[in-house]
Amino acid sequence: MYIHAVSHYFPSEVVGNEHFTRLNGLSSEWITERTGIRERRKAAPDENTNTMALEAVRRLFDQTAIDPSQIDLIVGATYTPYDTIVTLAHVVQHNLGVPDIPVISVSTxxxxxxxxxxxxEGYFAMNKATLAVVVVSEHNTAYNNETDTVSGHLWGDGAAALLISKERISDEDMTIHTIITGGAATSGKATTGVMLKPLEQGVLMPHGRDVFINACLYMPKVSLQVLEKHNLTIDDVDYLIPHQANLRISLNVINTLKLPETKLLSNIQKLGNTGCAGCAIALSENRSLFKKGQNIVLTVFGGGYSFGAMLVEV
Incomplete structure (x- = not known):
């Protein structure tokens, strides 16, 4: 399985920490010390989860000679949907104009x-598809309560897209070697650590410490598992892209893995927590940095709890 192209989009409006100082008295230094975040991006009034996703997909096809009509699978991912019935993936299908193909949206x-x-990977293994678009998009600020002094300052908006093929298309394609995912809903305060109940309130994080502890446990653990599955060690890793939730979590993960900070790719400082789009945005932003033969581990942790990692070779 190969990543033929990857793209990203984030809104133009920059919200600095000073906004939260004015709003609820949190100092910029306090926010940066605890999260690493200096600023984040906020979608404009005419933007939403779908519009950001469509812009990322447009940029994706700008990078390739592949025509959208060749796509035979679309998978969308978000926990901040614009529409819960007409899903993110359906909007992408409608925009690309590709009829009668599998279209799925997931949320972990x-x-x-x-x-x-x-x-x-599953569709490819079952010979039900050969060329897929994966699009991830989060409109966190639409659901966020900025006055919440616990987590209101964490969130940013953005989207990314990947064009994934079953067979290699070009010499520039990145190889996906191994994927491992799992649910950790039996761990700690999994079902109450982070919550978003749209009919009741915005994003809440009543047990941030528990989220921190479990993220720092599961991301290193699953990173080592994907390496071991491919007979590699931590010394073979050139870059690690962890979920962009908190810079302190990311630093804890690389310290646990005994990786130097030079191998950490992070964008939370300028984008905030962009949810499930964060790792894909980082992969896209740093594409020109990667050299042939390098190994990249993407490792994630989400509320609920859920975790996963993916080994990519340039």
Missing amino acids: ACSSLINAVEVV
């Missing part, structure tokens, strides 16, 4: 990217 909170790619 912030780990949805890896689950979406795993769905593609």
Whole structure:
């Protein structure tokens, strides 16, 4: 399985930490020290989960000679949908104009990217598809309560898209070697650690410490598992892209794995927590940095709880 192209989009409006200082008295230094976040992006009034996803997909096809009519699978991922019936993936299908193909949207909170790619892996294995678009998009600020001093300052908006093929299309394609995912709903305060109940309130994180502890446990663990499955060790890793939830979590993960900070790719400092889009945005942003033969591990953790990792070779 191969990543033929990857793209990203985030809104133009920048919201600095000073906004939250004015709103609820949280200092910029306090936010940065605890989260690593200096600023985040906010969707414009005419933007939403779907519009950001469509822009990411448009940029995706700008990178390739592949015509959208060749796509035979679309998988979308979000926990902040614009429409809960006409899903993110259906909107992408409508926009691309490709009829009568499998169209699926998944949600495993912030780990949805890896689950979406795993769905593609399954369709490829069953010979039900050969060329897929995976699109991840989050409009966190639509659901967020900015006045919440616990988590209101964490969230940003953005989207990314991947064009994944069963067979290699070009020499520039990145190989997906191994994917492992799992649910951890029996761990800690999984079902109450992070919640979003749209009919009741915005995003809540009443047990942030428990989320932190479990994220720091599961992301290193599953990262080592994908390496072991491919007979690699941590020394073979060139870059690690962890879920962009908190810079302190990311640093804890690389310290646990005994990786130098130079191998950590992070965008939370400028984008905030962009949910399941964060890792894919980082992969796209740093595409020109990667060299042939390098190994990249993407590792994720989401509310609920859920986890996963994917080994990619350039």
